Structures are given as structure tokens and as C-alpha cells.
Amino acid sequence: MEQWNKKMLIVMVFMMTTLGGVAGYKNYTVGGDLGWFDKLEKPTVDYQKWASSKTFSLGDFLIFNTDNNHTVVQTYNSTIYTLCDDSSALDNDTINYASPDPSAAAVHPVSAAVPLLKVGPTYFFSSFYDGEQCENGQKFSINVTQGQGLPPSLRPPTPESPGPVSQESGDDTVPDTIVPANFDHPKDLTDDDSDDESDDGKKKKSNGMVIQSSRILVLLGLLYTCL
Incomplete structure (x- = not known):
């Protein structure tokens, strides 16, 4: 004993x-080996099922591996997502991370890295062919949690002010869909990144x-x- x-x-x-x-930030490859395509090309894709088994937090990245015949649209507007149509999107609620290239002589690979910058529901879909790809399964929604908060590389620059400004406790607001230009490529970060x-x-x-x-x-x- x-x-x-x-x-x-x-x-x-x-x-x-x-x-x-504390665990580091994560990179998720959307769809795994299947990549980012609709059911007409990859009949077995089920992006909502793929997303349902994962926890997404601020600072994580979604990696979309696709080609120039597909788009990567991120929106916080559930109506746009439901309609599979971003033609009426506003600048502060939708971002197009990958656009189609109909003039290309041949199909070529495209990879888009999308940082998660805002807590709450977030929607992704492909809007090409008037929403046909979206209607054929190229869409999913997730809920982004606070997690560890945004890493310094993804935080928006603080505007200069004449004096110190206090921040209310619990205020985790981030500017809507503003991606800083200084982040390099998605990478795993841990608490050891003391700098x-x-x-x-x-x-x-x-x-x-x-x-x-x-x-x-x-x-x-x-x-x-x-x-």
C-alpha cells in the first residue's frame, strides 16, 4: 500500500x-484530405459534420485547399449564408478570401488561410456559379469561442490617443472582419512565445x-x- x-x-x-x-492556437484544414469542393466534385464532403467535432477559438486559422473554380466567403450575416448569395453583403459583415478566375487557361490549386477574429457565429460558403456550389454542400457554420483571445500578431493596431484610455473589464470587442496586414502565415503559438x-x-x-x-x-x- x-x-x-x-x-x-x-x-x-x-x-x-x-x-x-494552456494549449496553443490551432490550424484546421477544412474538409481534411477532401479539401474545399462541392458535392458535384467530391460527393462525400460534409463540412458541417467535419466542423461539428471541433472547437474553434479566436486566433485559430481555417485553411481552405481548393482551386480557382471555387470561392471562400466568410460572413457573419446568416441571411447571406442561407441564400448562398453575397451580392448584397456589406463591407463589415462579409469577406471574400478567394475569388474565381474564369479567364485562367487551366485549373490551378488555391489555398486560403482565414483567421478567426470575432466571437460568435461565423459562416463559410462558396458563392461561385450563382450559389450553386453552396447549394451543393460547399458551406458550413461554426461558433467561435473566446479561448485565449487574439494573439498579438492578429490584434489590430492601437490608435494613438492624447492620454491613456481604460478598458472595461470583460470587453473583448474586436473590429469587424479587419485582418491586420502584418501577419505572416498561420502558425501554432504556445505560451512559450514570450516575445x-x-x-x-x-x-x-x-x-x-x-x-x-x-x-x-x-x-x-x-x-x-x-x-
Whole structure:
């Protein structure tokens, strides 16, 4: 029994030290190996089923692998999504990340990386051929959660002001569909990216390490008494 207690304490210490961190941002390849196409080309695609098994948060990227005969439209307007028609879209509710190229002599691959910048319902579809691709299954909706919030590389630049401006607690508002021009390519980020951490983030991380260290010392003390 005493040997079992020792093993359990060792396992607890290991779990606290290895699993205590926060998972990094994620990149999701839409449709997996099937890519971003309609049922006329890929009869087995089911993008809503693909999305239903995943959790999406601010700062994650969706990677759309398709070709120049398909579009990638992101919208926050459920009516536009339902109609499969972005002709009446406003600048602040819809973005076209990939446009068709009917003049191309041959079909060529297209890849679009879409960052998730706003909490709440978000819709994706292909609007080409007057919405025919959308009506044939090239569409899905997701709900974006707060998660860790936007990483520094995706945060909009702060406008200069004559004096400091306080932010209300819990205010996580981000400008509608504004993608900063300074982000490079989607990449996985973790808490180890100390250069990108804000002061508040550093303080929280430091406090978390102190608390975690205290817990480890207590457990090690228990382990010592069992030896």
C-alpha cells in the first residue's frame, strides 16, 4: 500500500508539471484530405459534420485547399449564408478570401488561410456559379469561442490617443472582419512565445508558476514523508 501511495504522488507531480500549460492556437484544414469542393466534385464532403467535432477559438486559422473554380466567403450575416448569395453583403459583415478566375487557361490549386477574429457565429460558403456550389454542400457554420483571445500578431493596431484610455473589464470587442496586414502565415503559438506576451499575460503566467510550484512542493513533501 505504501509503495502504491508513492507511485500515485509521483504521477500527480508529473501531471501538474506537464499538463498545467494552456494549449496553443490551432490550424484546421477544412474538409481534411477532401479539401474545399462541392458535392458535384467530391460527393462525400460534409463540412458541417467535419466542423461539428471541433472547437474553434479566436486566433485559430481555417485553411481552405481548393482551386480557382471555387470561392471562400466568410460572413457573419446568416441571411447571406442561407441564400448562398453575397451580392448584397456589406463591407463589415462579409469577406471574400478567394475569388474565381474564369479567364485562367487551366485549373490551378488555391489555398486560403482565414483567421478567426470575432466571437460568435461565423459562416463559410462558396458563392461561385450563382450559389450553386453552396447549394451543393460547399458551406458550413461554426461558433467561435473566446479561448485565449487574439494573439498579438492578429490584434489590430492601437490608435494613438492624447492620454491613456481604460478598458472595461470583460470587453473583448474586436473590429469587424479587419485582418491586420502584418501577419505572416498561420502558425501554432504556445505560451512559450514570450516575445509576444503582454504585460498582463506575463503577470498571470508568473502567478500561475508560483501557485504551481507551491503545489509541487507540497506534494513532494508528502512524497518524502511516505519514503
